[in-house]
Amino acid sequence: MKQELLLKKWLDGSISSEELKQLSSDPDFELLQRIDQTAKRFKAPDFDVESALAELREKRTVAPKVIQMSWVQPLLKVAAIFVVMIAGYFTLFYNSTTTVETLATEQELLTLPDASEVTLNSETTITYQKKNWEENRTLNLDGEAFFKVAKGATFSVETTQGIVQVLGTQFNVKTREQYFEVICYEGLVRVTTPTSTLELPAGHSYRLMNDLEGNTSGIQAERPSWMQDLSSFQSVPYIQVVQEMERQYGLTIRLENIDINTLFTGSFTHNDLDVALKSITLPLNITYQTIDDSTVAFSTAK
C-alpha cells in the first residue's frame, strides 16, 4: 500500500525526489511512465475558443430563421400532401365518368354498381357516373343496348333522340341514325322524345324513324333477338339492315343501284356470313358479290 501512496503522490506531482528514487526501484514504474508519456499523444485537438465563439455568434444570429423553417417546412409538406390527396380525390372519384364502348362485331355484358345489367350491341357507347350511382341512375347511350334494371330509383337512359325512364324492368333501346326504338320486355318504361311522352308496358315497342312514330304490341320474346346472335327487323328501311350487317360482321357493304328506303322485314344470323347475306338479299332479289375479306357488293339484278 505504500507503493500506492507513492504513486498517488507521483500522479499528484507532490512527490519528493527521494520518494521518486524509491518508486523508480519498482520494475513496473518504467511501464507506468511510458503509459503516462504515450497517453499525452492522445491529447484532444486544440480547441480555439475565439474562432468557436465567432462561429457561435454567427449561428445565434441565424438561429431564429432556422427555427422558423423547422416548422414552416413540415407544414408545407403536409399541405402539399393534402393538395395532392384532394386533387387525386377529385380526379379519381368526384368526376368519375365511366365510358364503355364496343367495336364492330363485339358485344359486351356490363354490370352497373346497383347490379343492373346492360348488354351492349356492336358499335355502342355508354357513359355514366360511377359515383352516387344508386341515387342518380342516369346513363348516356349511343347505339343499341338491352337493359335489365334492378329495382330502385328512377333509371334513365339518355340518348340524342329521347329519354327512357324506368323503375325496374327489362328493355331494349336502339338508337341509330334517324332511328330510335325502345322495346319493353318487362315492367313499364316511360319514353320521352322531343315530340311526345308515352308509357310502354311489357310486350310493347316504340319506334321513331325519319321523324315518324310507330307503336307495336304483342312482342312475345323475353330478350332482343340480337342477344341470341340474330338481328331481326320489322318494316325497317333497308339501309338500317345493311348497316347492322356491317356492324355485326365488321364489313363494308357497297350498294349499287339499290333503293335504301325499301322496307325490310326479316332477320339474319351473326354466326354464318353466307347464310346471313342470303337472308337479306334473296327476299329483295339482290345479288351479292364478295370482293375481299371485308368488302361485299350488293346490286339489284337487272
Add this chain to the structure above:
Amino acid sequence: MSDNSSKNVCHESVYEQLFRAHSKDLHDFLYYKYGASNNPGDVVQEAFIKLWKNCAKVPFEKARGFLFTVANNKMLNELSKQKTALKFQKEPQKISTSVTPEFQLEEKQFEEKLEWALAQLSEAQRVAFMLNRVEGKKHKEIAELLDISTKAVEKRIYGALAKLKQLIQEKI
C-alpha cells in the same frame, strides 16, 4: 463570487465570458469521454445555443452545470447507447533519425495497445485520467468540473493508471 448572482446570462458580455471560461473544458471533457468521432466541437456549439435560448431561466452560477448536462445528454442521444469505437487523434510524432525501425515499430504497437486500453476504461476513469495527465489539470479543478470530491478524482486517476497497466501487461 457574490457579484455573480447579479450577472444575467442573457447579457452578451456575460454569455461570452461563460463561453471563454467553459467551452474548452467542455470540449475536452466530451472528447475524452466519447472520442473524436462524435464531433465534440459541434456539441459544444449546440449546448451554448441552448443556453442562449434559455438564458432567462438559467442563473449564472448554474450555467456550467447546465452546459455539461445538456452536452452530455446531446452526446448520449447521438450515440443512442451504441458502443462506438473510441478513436483518438494522435499528435504527430517527431521521428528521430537515430531510432531503429524496430524501435519505431515497437513504439507504434505500444501506441495502439494504449489506445485500445484507454477505450476499455470507464468513461469516468478516462475523463479524470486524461484531464489530469494530458491536459495537466489539478485534482481540484477536475473535481469542480465534474462536481465530485478531490478524493474521488484521485481514486479515478489512480484506478485508471492501474487498469491501463494491467491491460497492457495482459496484452504483452
